[in-house]
Amino acid sequence: MQPQHARNDAARLRATNVRTALVLLTIALVFFGGVIAARFMGGWTTGISVVGFAVFVFLAFAIGRNLRSPK
Helix, strand or coil, X not given: CCCHHHHHHHHHHHHHHHHHHXXXXXXXXXXXXXXXXXXXXXXXXXXXXXXXXXXXXXXXXXHHXXXXXXX
């Protein structure tokens, strides 16, 4: 059997990896959803700008949350 701290480290690493995967999946969904919406609305420049801004804000919150959390 593994020591207790090794299991805690493995669980923490897995949780971090899952969180990172969800952040990247959300960014991809927002980007592709924005591109598809922009295609139907007809304004590529506006659509891509809105999607880029949404991704920027999302990343700022995600990075800020990680900087604030205690180690």
